[in-house]
Amino acid sequence: MRLSRLLIPIAALLAAALLCVVAAFFSVRLVEDNSRDSVASALTRDGQDWAEVDVNGLQVFLIGTAPDEAARFRAMTVAGSVVDSARVIDQMLVAEGDDLAPPRFSMEILRNDAGISVIGLVPSSSDRDRLMAGFADMAGETAQVSDLLEEAEFPAPDGWRDAVTFAQRALRDLPRSKVSVAAGQVHIKAMTESEEDRRRIEADLRRRLPEAVALTLDLSAPRPVISPFTLRFVIDEGGARLDACSADTEEARDQILAAAKKAGVAGEATCRLGLGVPSSRWGEAAARGIAGVAELGGGSITFSNADVALLAVEGTDQGLFDRVVGELENGLPDVFVLHADLPQPPEAAEQGPPEFTATLSPEGGVQLRGRINSDLTRQTADSFAKARFGSGAVYTAARVVEGLPANWPARVLAGLEALGSLANGSVRVTPDLIEVRGTTGNSEASADIAALLLDKLGDAEEFDIAVTYDEKLDPTLGIPTPEECVAQITGIIGDRKISFEPGSATLDASAKDIMDDIAELLQLCGDIPLEIQGHTDSQGRDEMNQQLSQSRAQSVLDALRNRRVLVAGYTVTGYGETQPIADNGTEEGRESNRRIEFKLIEAEPAVDETDAVEETEADAEDGDGAAEAEPDAPEEGTGE
Template structure:
C-alpha cells in the first residue's frame, strides 16, 4: 500500500508538473502573439487596437474610424498569426448623422419658357414653385427637372426662393441660382437705365443676411456718329463725351485724357459703331496734340477729327501740333478742320443776338429772344411743346430777319439738349451756344455733348456745364432701409402719434400720422423692424407692460391694415425699463412715453453699411406705463 501511495503521488506530481509546463508554454505563446501583433499594428499607426490573446485565439478590440481602417488592422494582424485564430471584436465609429443635403434651385428663363434644375426639400412646395412660375410667366411652359430630398428646408430657404421667384418675374431672360444663404442673378436688361433700376431694386428687396450676387448686363448702345469731345479751358480739362469700343480702348483713352490734364471721376461709354479698330490710337494722338497746346477743343465724329483752339495759342506750336497729329492719325481718320481764329475785340452781345430758354424745377419752359422769320418761330415752338408739353411752354419769341445763317438750327439743338435735364438754361448767341443745368443722369452731359456735335457739326463751338445731382437720380435715391427710416423720422418730427390715457387705439391725428408713415414704408418692402413700446415709471409694472405691448401691437397692426409688409416686423412692449429721460419730471415722463421703430439687423451684405441704420424713431404718447422685464417679441 505504501508503495502504491508513493506511485500515485509521483504520478500526480508529474502530471502537475506537465500541466504547469503546458500552462507556461501557452502563456508564452499568448504573450508573444500579443507583443508581435501590437508591435506590428503600432508601427502601422493602428495604436487604437487592443490585442488580447487567450490560448491560441487572439481578440482584437477598439474602434476604427471607418470600415477600411478596421479591415486594414485585421489584415495586418493576420500577417502575424493565422487568420483562423483571430477574433474581430473591433467596432467602427458610428457615422455622424448624415449631413443635410445641399439644397439648390437653378432657374433658367428665355423665350422658350422656364427650366428648373436642382435639389429641393420634399415638403417645400415643389408644385407651388411651378404654379408661381406659371403665374409670373402668364402660363408659359415650365420644364421641371427637380429632385427632392426628404429633409427639412434649411433656415433662409423659403425667403431665398421667394426672392428668386420675384426676381424671375422682373427678368424675361435670366439665370437665377438659389441656395438658402445666397442668390445669384445673371440677366440682361433692355437698357442701361433699366439695368441700374433693376440692380437697385433687387438690392433693396434682398432678404436680410442673404448674400446677393448680381450680374445684370445691358446691351451696348449704338452711337452714330461714334463721337468723342475733349475740352481744355478755364474750367480745366475734361471729356464732354467719350466712347470706346473695347475695355482696352477705354483704358487707353482715359489714360491719355489724364495725361492731357483731366482729373476726378472720368467715364467713357462702351458702345457699338466705331469707325475703325484703330479708334483708341487715333484718340490718343488727338489728346496728345491738344494736351501739348494746353487749350482748345478736340472733337471726333466717326473718322472726322476737328481741333479748335483759342486765338492766343502760339501759331508755331499750333502748326507743329497739327502736323504731328496728321502724321499720327491711323488710316481712315482725317483732320477735317484745325482752326486758329484771328484775335477779335470783345464787344457786348446785344439783346437782339441772344436766344434763351429756361427750364425750372416745375417743368415750365420760358422761351425768349429772336428766332428769325415766322416759319422758324413756329418750328421752335412746336419742338419745345413736343419735348416739354404744350402746357409747360411759355413763349416770348420775336421775329428778326437779321439773324445769322443756321440760327434756327442752333436754337433747336439747344432745346434738344435742354430736354435731357431736370432744370437748366440754354443761351444761343452769334459766337457760341451754352447749356447749363442739373440732371439725375450721370451720362446726361455726354449725351448732350454728342447731340450738339451731331446737330451742329463736329467743329461747332458750344459749351456745356451740366451738374449731376444725386437727389434727382431715381436709382441713387431708390428706397433703402436707412432712407426709409429717415423719411419716417421726418414725419414723426412734425406730427406725433398719441393715445388716450390707458388706451391703445390709434385714432384721429394719430391715424393720419400713421397714414403718412405707411405711405413711406409701402415703397420700402418688407423690413426687419422692431416696433417697441416704452412708458414712464408711473403706474403698476404689470399693467404698464401690457399697455406698452398693446400699443406696439396697435402700431404694427395699423401698418398691416394700410398694406405695409410687416412680415419681418416684431412688436415688443418694454414698459419703463429703457427710459431716455428723468421720470421725476413731467417733461421727462412725456419723453419716456414713446414708441420706437428700429431696424433689427444690419443692412443686407450687398449694400454698404450705413451708420444711420441703427437710428430709432420715437413716437411720444400721452400717458403712462410701467416697469417689467422684457417680454418675448410677438411676430
C-alpha cells in the same frame, strides 16, 4: 517475470506520452504568448491602443470598441501584418458616430425661352409643389419646367427660405438668366433688354433684398448703337473735361480715360460703350487727340465718327499749333479726317455778339429771349417749345433782328432740343458757341446732348456742355406717384387674393406673401391718401356683412402697420355686399365679390351750396315711401 517485462515498455511509453503533452502544452503557450505580445506591440506602435488582443491556440482575437469603421479596419490590417490574417478573428465593436453634418443645400435655376430648369439639393421640408407651380406659372403654357431637385431629411438652414423666395421673385423680371441659391445667398447672372432695363432691374432687386440675404449681381445689357460715334475733350478756364465719350471696347475706354486723366481731368470720368465705331483704332486715335489738346494748353477736340475737329485757343503760338496738327495728321489712322482751326484775334472790338437764350425752370416754365432772324423762325421756335414743354409753360420774348448767321434757325432749334434733355437749366446760342447748362436725371445726358448737337449742326461747331446728374431726378429710381402706386398694387395682387379664415377677419397664411409685397411698395410710395375697402358676397344679413367687411379692411390696415407702413393717411371702409362685381348666384361670383380693394382718395371738388340744398331736397322726395327689401339669405349666414 513476464509481467515486469511488459510494465517497463508500457511505463516508458506513458512517460514519453506525458512528456509530449507537457512539451506541447508549453509550446502552445509560447506560441500564444508570442502572438499576443507581437500583435499588441504592433497595434500600440500604430496608435491603435484601444484594441485588446486575446489568443486561443493559433487564433488571435481582436477585442475593443473602435472609434470609427476606419480604425477597426486599420487594426485588422496591422494584426494581419504580424500573423497570418486567416488567424485574426474580429470581435471589435464600432462606436456610434456623432450626428451627420447636414449637407450644403443649393439650387441652380436656369431660365430661357424654352422654359425653366431647376437642379440641386433642397430640404425635405421645402414646399416643392408650390415652388414648381410658381415656376410653371412664370414659364407659361408654351414652355416647360424641368424638376431635377433632390431632397434630404435635414432642417432648412437659416436664410434658406428667404433666399428661395427672393430668387423666385427676381426670376420673374429676368427671362434669360441663371440664378444660384444657397442659404442666405443669391447670385444672379442675367441678360437684360437694354441698359435702362439693367439699371431699373438692379435698383428694384436691391430695394427688395431681404436683410438676411447676400446678393451678387451680374446683369448685362446689349451695347447700344451710338450714332454718331462721339467723343469731345475740352480744356478751358474751368479745367480739363470730357463732354462726351464713346468707346467700342473696355480696352479702348481705359486707353481714353487714361489719356484724359493724364491731360488733367479730375474725378471719375465715364465713357459709354457701344456699337458703331468707325475704326478698330478708335481708342488710339482719341488718346492722340486728347494728348494734342493738352500739348496746346487749351482748346477742344471733337470726334464725330471719322471726322475730327480741333479748335485751338485764340492766341495759341502758330508754330506750336502747326507742329501738333502735323503730328496728329500723321499719327491718326487713315480713316480719320482732321479739321484744325486756330482763331485769329478780331481787328476791332464789337459791341457784343448776338445771342438767343432759353431757360427751363424746375417748375417746368420755359422762357425764350434774345434775337431771332425772322418771324418764321420765332414762330417755329415757339411752336417747337410748346410741343415739347406744353402750351401753357412757354413764354416767348425773342426779338427779330437782321444780320444773324444763316444757320441761326438750326442752332436755335438744336439748342431747344438739347434743353428738352434737362430737368431744369438753360441754353445760350451765339454765332460761335452753344452753351448748355442745367440738371438732369439722365446719367448719359452730356453724351446724348453732344451727339445731338453734332448730328444737327456738324462737327465744326463749338459748344460747351455743363450738365449735372441728380439721382433724385432719375425716373428709373424715382418714387411713383399715388396713381402709379395704386396701379402697382393691382398688379402685385394679380391673380392672387388677400384671403381670410372662413367667417372671420383673420388673415390666413396664404395672404402673407401678398401683404409683404404690398407693404414693400407702400413703404416706397410714402404717405398717400388711400382707402382700404372690404367687400363681401350677399349671403347673410346686411349688417353682419358690413361689419365683417369693415373688420377685414381693418385687419389689412393693421397688417400694413405691423410691416412699418405709414398708414396715417389711410382709411378703412366696409361696404358689405353693396358693391358686387360678379353674380352672387354662383359660387365663382360670390368668391369674386369677397375681396379687398385699394382706392386712391381723390380731392373732392367744391360744391355749390344752392346745388347741395336742391340735391338734398330731391333725395328726400325720392326717399318718401321707399322700403328697403330684406335679402333672401339664411338668418345666420355670413358673407365671407
